[in-house]
Every structure is written in structure tokens, then in C-alpha cells.
Amino acid sequence: xxxxxxxxxxEPTDMKKAEVKIGANFERHIKKHGEGSDYxxxxxxxxxxxxxxxxxxxxxxxxxxxxxxxxxxxxxxxPEHVDLSNPxxxxxxxTNPYELAKxxxxxxxxxxxxVSKETVISEKFxxxxxxxxxxxxxxxxxxSKKWFFEDAIAIDVKVEALSEECGMExxxxxxxxxxxxxxxxEYKNPRLVLKERVEEKFKxxxxxxxxxxxAEHLIKSCEFVKVSTDQYPF
Numbered sequence: 001x002x003x004x005x006x007x008x009x010x011e012p013t014d015m016k017k018a019e020v021k022i023g024a025n026f027e028r029h030i031k032k033h034g035e036g037s038d039y040x041x042x043x044x045x046x047x048x049x050x051x052x053x054x055x056x057x058x059x060x061x062x063x064x065x066x067x068x069x070x071x072x073x074x075x076x077x078x079p080e081h082v083d084l085s086n087p088x089x090x091x092x093x094x095t096n097p098y099e100l101a102k103x104x105x106x107x108x109x110x111x112x113x114x115v116s117k118e119t120v121i122s123e124k125f126x127x128x129x130x131x132x133x134x135x136x137x138x139x140x141x142x143x144s145k146k147w148f149f150e151d152a153i154a155i156d157v158k159v160e161a162l163s164e165e166c167g168m169e170x171x172x173x174x175x176x177x178x179x180x181x182x183x184x185x186e187y188k189n190p191r192l193v194l195k196e197r198v199e200e201k202f203k204x205x206x207x208x209x210x211x212x213x214x215a216e217h218l219i220k221s222c223e224f225v226k227v228s229t230d231q232y233p234f
Contacts, residue, residue, distance in 0.1 A: 072222035107195035
């Protein structure tokens, strides 16, 4: 087979000389707002508006409401045996996207603010020496090898520092029990676990993934109409 001649081969692209094509939307944005304007932010907000409109239309059709705000008045028949003080039971029972979005936002804040011995150890404890395990625990315990570092700070010194830093008593036994139960990075606080379950339930109910901007839009729409109806009930 005859080899292709060099003149038949495409020339490599010179990125410095390549002409960058600017989209029409970008050009219109620059003409209207000027060179220093944030086009990426503008494009992101525009895409979100399109997605919001599409999701609103879908939910209105699915739940047979005229406006997305009317989801605030969609009753969900909760069985009598459900404990309304138990968020797990409410999550598994409700099928109202508005209620799920509210739970999701509340749990998002709760998960960030949740503090326990486990969260402190998860965030601040990075590993231990095998010698410390043999001294304070049992070398035969089934512990992930990823916890072991020969240059790790002595466990008794580390727990004292953790206790002082977080303002709660954390002992060597607490740390050893933690590393026995979890691999590094595996622990999730209970509020985060609930938040992730709400995400799953929301998708099961509506067919699309919950996003922060859409949850805020949904809650704001429903809360506004509820306030308006309470003030002007006619």
C-alpha cells in the first residue's frame, strides 16, 4: 500500500492562529452589557430559567394543578399509623414535591450544622500507628489498612487535641470504635443520610433530580401563595 504523501495529510492545527468563533448569544450579551459582563453567569441563569419552566409544566400536568404554587394545597393522605414527628416516616409517605423540597432544604442546613463525636473524628482524625492499635486496642481487629500511618500523631495526644478543639470529651475508645466501624471518608452524619434519601424520593416522585435552584423556586412559589391566601382569604 502506498504511503500517504505529506502534502495529502492535514496540517496540525495552530492553536495560536486558530480563529475562535463567538456564538451569537455571546455577541448579543456583550453588545447589551459590555465587555466586562459575566456571560457565563448569565448563560447559567438562562439555562436554569428554561429548566424551571420545563419542570413547572411537567409538575402542573402530573399533579393536575394550574400553577406550581398550588402544590402548597395538594393534600397527601397520610396513614393514621405514621408518626408525624418522625422525619423518616414522613419522607417515605409523602408524594408532594413541595413538602419534599422543604425537607431537603431543611436537612441541607441541618447536615452542615450537625456536630457529634463521629463528625469530629471523621473530619479531624486522619490515621493511627499500628503500635497504638496494639497498645490501646487489639491488633486482630478488622480495621481498614487505609487508617494506618507510621508517622501519625500518637492517638492519646490526638484525642486530647480533638477534645480541646471541639469542646467535647473524645476518648481513645471513641476513636478506636470509629475506625473499626468506618473506612476513611465513609462516615455520613444522620442528617446527611436523610437528605440523600429525600433526593431519592423526590426523583422517584417527579422523575428528575432535585437541584438547589429549583428547590428554592418551588418553595418560594408555594410559600408566597400560602401567605397571600392567609392574608386575603377571599
